[in-house]
Amino acid sequence: MSIEIKQLLIKSNIVQRTEHEDxxxxxxxxxxxxxxxAECRRLIIDILQEKEER
Numbered sequence: 001m002s003i004e005i006k007q008l009l010i011k012s013n014i015v016q017r018t019e020h021e022d023x024x025x026x027x028x029x030x031x032x033x034x035x036x037x038a039e040c041r042r043l044i045i046d047i048l049q050e051k052e053e054r
Contacts, residue, residue, distance in 0.1 A: 025033070
């Protein structure tokens with residue numbers, strides 16, 4: 001028997017960083033951050049489009 005998961009909810013706290021803190025991120029951390037933000041944007045767009053289709 002297979003189970004399909006349609007939505008994953010993630011709770012998080014947003015902490016605004018200062019420019020100094022942001023400049024201390026390694027290149028790998030910056031790339032991860034950008035990839036994560038891009039994926040979040042894509043998921044939000046998908047959800048909004050799904051709601052429009054209904």
